[in-house]
Amino acid sequence: MSAPIDAPDWRSLSQDDRDAGFNNSLAVKDSPAMLAGWELQSAEVRAAYPQHLDLRYGPRERNRIDFLNAGAKGPTLVFIHGGYWQARAKETFTFCAAGPMAHGINVAFVGYTLAPDATLDDIVSEVRTSIDYLATELTALGGDPDRMIVSGWSAGGHLSSMMLAHPRIKAGLLISGIYDLEPIQYTYLNEKLRLDKAMADRNSPMKQPGGANKPVAIVVGSGELPLLRKQSADFAAHRARHGLPVVYEEIPGANHFTIMETLSSPSGRMTTLARQLAEQVTGAR
Structure with a gap:
């Protein structure tokens, strides 16, 4: 679980190289086409499961959840979208539900x-607050509030890690996330985030x-940017080091975008990990 040996120290990089070290869209040239494909696939999945879309959990416009019910009051994968906390939307990622739902796992997109x-x-x-809402509403929606697994991609991986302490979350599947925000303060990403040291640390x-x-x-994908791989390996x-349960995997050949194919596929590796976590959660009841 050591950091990849090809991961540089971000402090030693020039500003341009540091920015590039966290710029997944720049690193994956065909990412716009992939995202467009995700949008099309997600629209189809949403059309197939229109019953519980845009459930409001808070007062702001984007405080909404899409809940896709796999049936039989099963466990729920709570998925938090990425976009470096400043882009994308839950609707882009609905296509990922196909993998978990094939195994009786509900998916809630936040x-x-x-x-x-x-x-x-x-x-x-x-x-x-969205987790609080689901804990209250899952029974009525057709899920089990005692079997929630949090997951997310990129910035969503970070936000998922921040939800592990929530008492209603029983397990986590963290995908290509950021777990130490210090370097983010010194990249182009901070123009909109406006992190200071205190906010980054907490x-x-x-x-x-x-x-x-x-x-x-x-x-994380083995083909991802070294600084991203280092973030996952370090976490x-x-x-x-603290004796906490953890499995670390690099998906062979996957980049920051193609890794999601292993969650959307019923036989994909991340779907298998989600199923195994759901089994652990069920067994612990």
Whole structure:
């Protein structure tokens, strides 16, 4: 679980190289086409499951949840979208539900206010409120509020890690996330985030002592940017040092975008990890 040997020290990089080190869209040239494909696939899935879309959990426009019911009051994967806390929307990622739902796992897609209209403190608070809402409403929606697994991609991986301490969350599947926000303060991303040291530290799981004693799988693509791989490897090592349950995997050949194919496929590796976490949660009841 050590950091990849090809990961540079971000402090030693020039500004341009540091920015490029976190710029996934620049690194994956065909990412716009992939995102367009996700939008089309997601629209089809939403059309097939229109019953519980845009459930409002808070007062702001993007405080909404899409709940897709796989039936039989099963566990729920709470998925938080990425976009570096300042882009994208829950609707882009509905296509990912196909994998978990094939195994009887409900999926709830959480929306949240983007920076700069919200600070990172605000965003974390909104997502926490969405978990509170689901804990109250899942029974009526057809899920089991005692079997919630939090998951997310990129910025959503970070937000998922921040939700592990929530008492209603039983496990986590963290995908290509950021767990130490210090380097983000010194990149182009901070123009909208406006992080200062205090905000970055309190929202960095790597800066906190210990963590939630719950099953967690941390996943990243072997073809992702080295600084992103380092973030995941470092956070897995952090949990291991504190004796906390953790599985760390690099999906062979996957980049920051193609990794999501392993969740949308019923036989994909991340779907398998989600199923295994759901089984652990069920067995712990």
